[in-house]
Structure formats: structure tokens, C-alpha cells
Amino acid sequence: MTRSGTLQQSPLAERIAKLVSQLQSGGVIISDGIQAQEIPGRGIGVIACRMVPAGERIIQFPVTSLLNPRTAKAALLREVSDRGASSMFTLTATPIREEATARKRVKRDASVKAHAGKYANLLDSLSSHQLLAYYLYRERLRKDSRWNSFFDVLPTLDAFGGLPLVWAVLDHGRKRFLDYLPASTYKHATRMSKQFWGDLTAVRSICANVEDVELFIWAWLCVNSRCLYYYMAEAPTTGDCMTLAPIVDFLNHSDEEHCSIQVYDGALATKFFGLVTTRSYDVGDEIYLSYGAHTNSFLLCEYGFTLAANKNTELDITAELLAILKWGRRTSRCQTEGEATEIESPKLTFLDAYGYLGDYTLSLDTISYRTEVALAVSQVREDVCREPTGDEPKARTLERSQLKAFISGMAHGSKFKAQSTATLNAILDDVVNNCDIMLAKANDDIECSGEIRENIVRLYNERKQIACAHLRMHR
Numbered sequence: 444m445t446r447s448g449t450l451q452q453s454p455l456a457e458r459i460a461k462l463v464s465q466l467q468s469g470g471v472i473i474s475d476g477i478q479a480q481e482i483p484g485r486g487i488g489v490i491a492c493r494m495v496p497a498g499e500r501i502i503q504f505p506v507t508s509l510l511n512p513r514t515a516k517a518a519l520l521r522e523v524s525d526r527g528a529s530s531m532f533t534l535t536a537t538p539i540r541e542e543a544t545a546r547k548r549v550k551r552d553a554s555v556k557a558h559a560g561k562y563a564n565l566l567d568s569l570s571s572h573q574l575l576a577y578y579l580y581r582e583r584l585r586k587d588s589r590w591n592s593f594f595d596v597l598p599t600l601d602a603f604g605g606l607p608l609v610w611a612v613l614d615h616g617r618k619r620f621l622d623y624l625p626a627s628t629y630k631h632a633t634r635m636s637k638q639f640w641g642d643l644t645a646v647r648s649i650c651a652n653v654e655d656v657e658l659f660i661w662a663w664l665c666v667n668s669r670c671l672y673y674y675m676a677e678a679p680t681t682g683d684c685m686t687l688a689p690i691v692d693f694l695n696h697s698d699e700e701h702c703s704i705q706v707y708d709g710a711l712a713t714k715f716f717g718l719v720t721t722r723s724y725d726v727g728d729e730i731y732l733s734y735g736a737h738t739n740s741f742l743l744c745e746y747g748f749t750l751a752a753n754k755n756t757e758l759d760i761t762a763e764l765l766a767i768l769k770w771g772r773r774t775s776r777c778q779t780e781g782e783a784t785e786i787e788s789p790k791l792t793f794l795d796a797y798g799y800l801g802d803y804t805l806s807l808d809t810i811s812y813r814t815e816v817a818l819a820v821s822q823v824r825e826d827v828c829r830e831p832t833g834d835e836p837k838a839r840t841l842e843r844s845q846l847k848a849f850i851s852g853m854a855h856g857s858k859f860k861a862q863s864t865a866t867l868n869a870i871l872d873d874v875v876n877n878c879d880i881m882l883a884k885a886n887d888d889i890e891c892s893g894e895i896r897e898n899i900v901r902l903y904n905e906r907k908q909i910a911c912a913h914l915r916m917h918r
């Protein structure tokens with residue numbers, strides 16, 4: 444992974460040492476048992492440099508040194524009162540005027556106060572992700588930012604080049620790779636792209652001079668891929684409870700549990716944000732953190748990598764199943780999921796009413812209950828999914844009650860089993876064929892190379908592996 448910076452930059456080890464020393468002088472405690480260093484294929488990671496037992500606190504951060512919406516907002520407001528109108532950025536709404544003479548200082552102070560109040564309200568209107576991306580964007584442009592040694596070790600925009608979001612937003616000849624993605628991954632990338640543009644618009648609505656899309660996407664992705672959960676009472680949603688913690692954010696992901704985050708009280712009423720090992724390590728072992736039980740499709744979209752062997756692998760057949768529910772037929776290339784859910788359909792309305800619309804998946808050995816329900820609904824007539832409006836044939840009433848009993852878990856749904864298996868097998872045959880086509884396409888495309896091809900191939904191989912396992916089980 445390339446690091447941010449230019450030709451004059453010092454070696455990575457020196458930049459890491461500089462960041463560590465700056466953090467330590469700010470009260471961060473880093474165990475002598477760990478060391479951050481470059482790891483082939485994974486950027487920077489954290490390694491045990493002595494035997495580290497389970498239960499050791501390896502990093503401890505005074506919460507006031509974290510970079511999160513709370514500390515970023517405080518820094519932004521301080522800047523307004525310190526710099527007044529000479530602030531590098533001015534708000535879209537009523538910028539304050541520089542007052543030239545001492546006589547006008549009182550008036551100026553009042554103006555700064557009013558400005559700060561307005562600014563605080565505007566900042567409060569941003570989500571945590573928007574606020575942090577805005578803050579990183581601004582700080583990255585400052586020569587004297589207190590976060591410069593952190594920025595010196597963050598990935599460059601180039602290092603984010605494997606993310607579908609970057610292909611979608613910046614293209615750089617890669618937009619067409621989006622068409623190689625499985626439908627569910629494509630949908631995830633599209634959703635992120637929408638969120639990204641929405642966030643940029645929100646930030647620009649309070650500060651028009653956020654013009655550099657490349658710098659903003661870099662900031663947005665640093666926040667997206669490096670933030671950890673951190674509870675803040677003022678955060679409006681769980682998703683807003685996020686913080687950056689330099690060094691902690693060097694830990695790479697594993698689907699095994701390695702470490703946990705703890706917030707605890709220290710001396711003098713200081714609160715600490717700490718990282719604690721949950722297993723022991725030998726010298727040279729990499730110390731990981733689980734980012735969550737994520738599939739490779741999720742990891743690719745949110746973080747730009749996939750795991751060679753992922754415990755949370757699944758096959759998403761939402762697009763394929765929605766096409767059957769809506770149109771009563773299969774489609775060969777399914778990127779139609781959005782389209783299918785937007786169209787009025789009694790079966791989709793019915794599934795939605797019961798909380799079973801979308802997210803149809805299979806793991807290597809199980810079919811999710813949501814998928815079973817959707818398969819059952821796919822085989823009944825549309826009028827079974829409508830509420831009765833008067834007299835109706837008894838058979839329809841019976842079938843509706845059998846379906847509802849299955850959905851609510853009161854019946855095994857054996858009535859639906861055979862047809863569900865047949866429909867699923869037909870979908871899985873299509874999945875296998877589609878995987879072969881897409882694998883051949885990606886492999887033949889010489890521009891789709893390196894890590895990007897490796898990740899796409901991994902997604903299709905996984906899909907194919909799960910589809911074949913179920914076809915073997917159910918044929």
C-alpha cells in the first residue's frame with residue numbers, strides 16, 4: 444500500500460515512530476509488546492514484538508485525545524473564535540466581516556460569538572461521518588495541523604483504488620469494473636456512492652469551498668474504513684457513535700476474535716479508550732481486530748479487500764429471487780434488484796408487510812429462513828398474497844393460511860418444500876453459469892488485473908462454491 448506523501452517523505456518506520464512519540468506525549472500509552480509496521484498486502488499492521496498474554500491492555504487513549512465528532516467539533520469552534528474571519532474556510536451562511544480597528548473589537552467579538560453559535564448549529568446538522576470527513580478535509584489542507592503526523596501514515600487515495608466506490612466516483616478508467624461485480628456487491632457500491640454524494644452535498648451546504656472531490660473522497664474513506672465504535676451520549680444514532688484512534692486503526696481485520704475495545708475510568712477522572720488482547724501472541728504474530736462478521740462482498744465495498752478464507756462467506760441471491768417474485772421468471776444477469784423492489788407487486792408487498800422483503804442468502808450449509816419464506820411466496824398465485832376482498836375460493840383461503848403459518852413459524856411448510864427446492868436449484872444453476880461467464884470476462888480483461896481481479900474472482904468463486912454445495916445436497 445502506498446502511503447500519503449511525496450518524494451521528500453521519510454521512511455515509513457520513521458513516520459510511524461514520529462506519530463507514536465507525538466501520541467505518547469499527549470498521554471496515549473502504547474505497550475512495549477507491540478509494534479506497527481508495513482505488512483505485505485495489508486498496508487500497516489500491528490505485530491507482537493514480545494510474548495503478549497491475553498488480557499493485556501496494548502493501547503490506552505485518554506478519550507480527549509481521540510479524533511471524533513466531539514473533539515473535531517470543539518476544534519472547529521475553537522478555530523472560529525481564535526481566527527475569526529481569517530479562518531481558512533468561511534461558511535456558506537453569513538460569513539463574518541474582518542473588523543479593522545480596536546474600536547470595533549467589541550462588535551467583532553459579538554459577531555464572532557454569533558458566528559460560532561450559528562456554526563455550532565450547522566455542525567450539529569451533519570452526521571458524524573460528514574463532520575469527520577469535513578474536518579479531515581480541512582486539516583489536510585493546513586500546513587500546521589496537529590494531525591499532520593497522523594496524515595503522514597494514512598493511505599493515499601491510490602491505496603483506496605481497489606474500492607468500487609472509487610471506481611464509481613472518480614472512474615479513472617475503472618468504472619466499467621462495476622459491471623463485473625455480483626448484483627449484491629454492485630448494489631452495495633451504488634448505495635455507498637449515493638451516500639458519498641449526499642454527504643458531500645451536506646458538507647457543501649455549510650461550507651461551499653469543499654471543492655476538491657478527490658480530497659473529500661480520501662477523507663470520507665479514511666473515516667469509513669478506520670473509525671471504531673465509541674459511545675457518545677449526544678450522538679443521534681448508533682451509526683454516529685464513531686471515533687478515529689490513531690495506532691488502534693493500524694489493526695487489520697480478521698474474522699477470528701483477537702482484541703476487544705474497552706472504555707474505562709483512569710486516574711483523575713480521566714476516561715480511557717483501550718484495546719485489550721483476548722488471546723495470547725508469540726513474537727512476530729500479527730495482532731488483528733475483527734471489524735465485524737462481514738462477508739467478502741461487504742469487505743470489498745467498505746474496505747477494499749477480501750479474505751482468502753472468510754468464515755462469513757455467503758451467497759446472496761436477492762436479485763435473482765426478487766426477479767422471480769416480481770416477474771415470475773429468472774433473469775440471466777441480475778442487477779435488477781433495485782428495479783424489482785420499486786415496482787408494485789402483491790408478492791413484494793406481502794413480503795414487505797411481514798418483514799421478509801430482500802436479503803436472501805445461503806451459507807455453505809444453510810438456507811436462511813428469509814430465503815425459505817421468499818421461495819414459498821414465489822410459488823403461490825398473486826391473489827393469495829392479497830387480503831381477501833369478499834368471497835373467494837376456499838383453496839385460496841387455505842393456501843394463504845398455510846403460507847402465514849409457515850411465515851410465523853407455526854408450520855414446517857412441507858407443502859412448499861418440493862417447489863422451493865426446484866426453484867432454488869434453477870436459480871443456483873443460473874448462478875453457476877453466470878459465475879463462469881463473469882470469471883472468464885474478468886480473466887480475459889487485461890486491464891482488470893492485480894488485486895482488483897483477485898477480489899472479483901474470489902467473489903465469484905465463493906458464489907460458485909456455495910451454489911455447487913447446495914446443488915449437491917438437494918439434487
Ligand SMILES: C[S@@+](CC[C@H](N)C(=O)[O-])C[C@H]1O[C@@H](n2cnc3c(N)ncnc32)[C@H](O)[C@@H]1O
Nearest residue numbers: 484485486487668669692693694695696746748
Ligand atoms: C483500519 S485500516 C487497518 C490499517 C491499514 N492496513 C493501514 O495500512 O493503515 C483498514 C484497512 O486496512 C486494510 N486491511 C485491513 N485488514 C486487512 C486484511 N485482512 N487483508 C488485507 N487488507 C486489510 C484495508 O486496506 C482496510 O481498508
